[in-house]
Amino acid sequence: MTQSYPRARLVRPARFALSALALSLSSALHAQEAPPPTSNEWGGVGLLQTPTARMADDGDLSFTASYNAPYARYNLTMQPFPWLETSFRYINVNNLLYGRSVAGDQHYKDKSIDFKLRLWEESRLLPEVAFGVRDLGGTGFFSSEYIVANKNFGPIDASLGLATGYIGNRGDFSNPLGTLDDRFKNRRPVANSEISQAGKFGLSNMFKGPVGIFGGITYQTPMDELLLKIEYDGNDYRREPRNNNLRQRTPINVGLVYLPNPNVELTAAWERGDAAMFSLTLRGNPGNAPAAPKPFDPPPQRLLPRAVVATRMIASSDESSSTPPATALDWAAISAELQSNAGFRVERISRRGDELYVDGYQTRYLHAAKGLGRATRILANATGNDYDWFTLRTARVGMPIADLSINREAFAGYLDGTVGEDVLRRSTELQPADARARETLYKPKRSPFGGGFNIGYRQNLGGPDGFILYQVAANYSGSLLLRDNIWLTGTVSADIINNYHKFKYNAPSRLPRVRTDIRQYLTTSDVMLPNLQANIAGRLAPDLYGIAYAGYLEWMYAGVGGELLYRPSGERWAVGANLNRVQQRDYDQHWGLRDYRITTGHATIYYAFDARERIIGSLSVGQYLAGDKGATLDLARVFDNGVTMGAYATKTNVSARDFGEGSFDKGIYFSIPLDGFLPRSTRGRAAFNWNPLIRDGGAMLGRKYGLYGMTGDRDERFFYDNMRTIDD
Template identity: 55%
Template sequence: MIPSLRTPAARLALAALSLSISSALYAQNAPAPTASDWGGIGLLQTPTARMADEGELAFTASHTSPYSRYNIVLQPLPWMEGAFRYVSVANRRYGPEWLSGNQNYKDKSIDLKIRLLQESRWVPEVSAGFRDLGGTGLFSSEYLVASKRMGAFDASLGLATGYIGNRGDFRNPLTSIDDRFETRPKAQGTGSLNSDGMFRGPVGVFGGVAYQTPWEPLQLKLEYDGNDYKHEPQQNNQRQRSPFNVGATYAVNKNVHLHLGWERGDLAMFGVTLRTNLAQASSMPKLLDPPPVPLRQRKDADEAVGASESLAASAPVDWASVANQLDQNAGLRVQRISQRGSEVIVSGEQRRFYYPAQGLGRTARILDGKLPSDISWFTVQNTRLGMPIVETSIERESFVDHLEHKTELSSLAGHIEMTPPAAQYRETLYQAPPHRFDGAFNIGYQQSLGGPDGFVLFQVAGTYSANVYLSRNLWLSGTVSYNAYNNYDKFRYDAPSRLPRVRTNLRQYMTTEDLTLPSLQLTGTRRLGRDLYGMAYAGLLESMYAGVGGEVLYRPLNERWAVGVEANWVKQRDFDQRLSFRDYSVATGHASFYYMWGEERRIVSALSAGRYLAKDWGATLAVSRAFDNGVTMGAYATKTDVSSKDFGEGSFDKGIYVSVPFDFLLPRSTRARANFLWSPLYRDGGARVGHTYSLYQATSERDPEFFFDNLDAISK
């Protein structure tokens, strides 16, 4: 006989059953955020409010006929997701056969998603986003979505205008404000910012649930699609037998995910995601680096060297040998070694170690083994481009105590000082002979993506770069390049331009000659004041332009801001990249303001305003997230007085970039960086001249935060 639910025993049994079910649900992990078909975190066709871990970089390729999507997604901040993609449309051709052959149409787009609310016990996670924000607008959409975890389930529900909500389940409530929100204008496919159509048109409902199975690598997804595929771009409407999509994500490992799905009721989807977290990246073992110099035995070394009042009065030190050891083991190319009281100062350029603390630690080890005990401070004056940038001083006893595990790293930090290079008398102990020449062979690579001539156009070249130093502040640098292979012969489409062709003659520069001289620049630098730096240059500044120019930068030490001015007069080089020129010349220049935002997370912004190569006036804003380990993720946009019509497809210049220290990738320490830039279009508006050096980059060690963020490298 079943007891009534009104009895205490029944209510107790029901409560116990509910508690056991709830405990079972919450005992299983919630589904981890995974990629959608569109690359961003989501279900299949639709986004969720979830975000990847901060610093994640992911590539997702997926196919659902007739669309193949190639997405790169960045997570620069815990509350911001950015993506760019190419969509290949199998049943549409890019252009006429003479130009594109049988290449499928490629659509370019940029996405942005912002978290508005973070999930709590009762409140769901809420995010707003824009799909195809800065591309052609063919797939543009705006959405608001909420997600809530319930044990092994993560449910999402959202509203969208545009592509994601094309079913149009109800009238746009914004029509009560303005009737123009009733209809959505047709995308023009020009690559402009799609502001005219934002939040316009009917609203569609979408949502679904992700389920984390007991088998940890497998996650299942069920989705209600907000698009009915009856209003596809280019009149490419598709049949939809069902608005419900089902799929699965299988984690091969933490870096590789496989995706399978059944969409629109009758179509298979398959995809793969390759992911890594750049913020958590660290250097691989440096098997090719020399080991750090071991600490000296304190008592024996003191007796051997003896106490003295001045190094000049003590037993002779083979300073040339010390300088050589600093170069070979600490990566410091010494210019001068001097003394002031109980402090020894080494002035030179760090050429090997990416993290300044590591170079300082190795330098201090070497000096500790060579100098008598009355020297209590070691100082390294870091120079760059022949100019002193910053002096970093470390107390000898505290450094030794830390290496001998007597003090914590936090204690050592209190015995390190960073100051502007001092203008004070110091007794010179050693002056290095002038260094006259550097040279190295390398492999050069450049590419263009997404053009109608071919999806990937690229060049691989062998290069030889060299510097000839006339003095420490005056040198000649140049690069010779030989084309090993390129497919730019397919580049037949010179986009129409109403501006001087300052950049769109790329094909001619890439194909006219195999042996070229991309740069040959004479550069002079000078420290003009305590925080003021100057640079002048002349010659073949880059592959397309030669001329003269200069830059001045004011960057106070330990400040978040800097200001700079750059001015150039340049003449366009001939297509053979030798010593001949074309008729076009222009005076160009910019004033720039740099600022670093945030305490826990550093956001570096640079606003530059001035005249560009096509004689247009405007401004460029670049914003990047700088992680503690040196990785940066950023984006830029340039808008000038050139109209969208005159600029051509794209309306304005923009791009996304990632910069990663090569130190993560190689078994030998290096200061080089791997830079990836994606700019959807190559146009003449908003173009700036390139040259070999930048004062803001050269003075980057004036940021003590980066030094102390990586202070643990001091013992390596």
């Protein structure tokens, strides 16, 4: 039903908005640049309450916290592609409780997922157009579908959209799809009793109900740091979730956005005619951010001419002995320099004809090309005219992964500018490690022990017992190498700070409690042994790898298992399978076991979609820890600098009723190389995984080692996409 408003209620805010706009326009006609895209209070790019068709830059990541009584919203928004925006949100409803029978005085929390797809970009005549869905897979309390268009007019960016559901709750006109089917005329409200079934995609309600109009403008004021937003809200707030209806004096919202720098947005607005809204957005673009300067890295060696190196070697050989140059070299010193300057830990140095091989693995540099360039300088300066090719053979726990080879002359020509990058690429090879015989020149002794300290962190967000439950622990992880491919590994964890004692609500479960006993595992003991296992790995064929393991495999399960992976070199695809027989561990994570046993395992196909924006996907099919059977789909965008943004979903043969709240398992994650931020090169990463609910369905075993990740150095595209780092 269309809602009318008394003239007196509309005149004052409308007059204020128009006067402010006229004043700004009259004083700043010179400011003709379009305003930048900024976040609305729901996290995505938009005005205040409503979305626009605009998108953030590809690779953008932002966090928005907003407050507009009674809602406090916490939004994480990712832009994994230029045409796709995704938002993930917790809403704290400050005037509603979960219910004293569940969580005492804890305010009600709602979780939701949004996405927005750009249908086409703006042209001289046509506007930019996007389609989006709000609250997909949540409770559906705020669910909405919309289409919106934007057109730029100098300093003004104007938007106009149509929405069904929450964004268009005013219902300005009946749904035109109702002429095709009467079911589109009305939208079924979400009842409170349906919360336990939250997490469904809610397809039965999509595009249904009356259509509301929304839109507005963003104006770039004469101050570069200040934007003005005026919006016509499509919601009348008379059908708020759980009958929490709000008064709206006017549908016109007005706000100012202050941008002190490109990474911070501060918004203040007056909405509904009687409510203030404040929001803070922190924004960055890790997907396309250049690496930070590395003042604490050692400088690469200067590549010396062949003649200079040859003269030095002859002089050194005459002074020392008459032994051949290849064996007279100080390989121990060369190995130490490869470790300290090129980040390559040497396990063997050998030769075959005019090619020198160095077996080992990269410990410091994120990009293999950077390590290869530094290693080539060191080896060329040490060996002179002895070798035309240098090969770094990457090995993991005794498994040869890949040979990375480079021609010395081509590399020297690239450094002095006589050879272009295209010639260097043709003179560089990434191939599977071959098994041809080589003459060993040097094999260092190494300690069988390794280990170090780190800080562990675990959290759960938005539960009825507290908005954030967390544990911070001090961990020591160590390993004992029995042979190159046989080793023991383990972790001891000591609790530092932990508020999981607040976690008192045990959600009902119709499945074996394979994950929902998390509170007991995190509060029973202060010192834990989350992992202790024996492993053996090997390359069974040129493209086939295997690993077997036994012990305390993760914090909740002990057992035995193994994995096989077939990963053809140079191909976009790989296939693998794992099989495990496990038993649930005691809550204290010491030595004892509980009665629950299960066989779990999955067959997985991996595929790298070799498009301009690289996507890596995997589909795993098998049996999960609760005995349910199904599949997990994982899709991730991988940027050239290694930043990864992804999402996953698991659907099994467990019904939504048996699964419980959430209906099926799902989540999002991103992983950012620390190399982009630190003043010293590192291969470390900061990872964030957001799983809205911990349930027992669709739960996988947390295996410590995965062969697809261990064989990542076979990824040709990641190497060649970062070829420019070879001269760093």
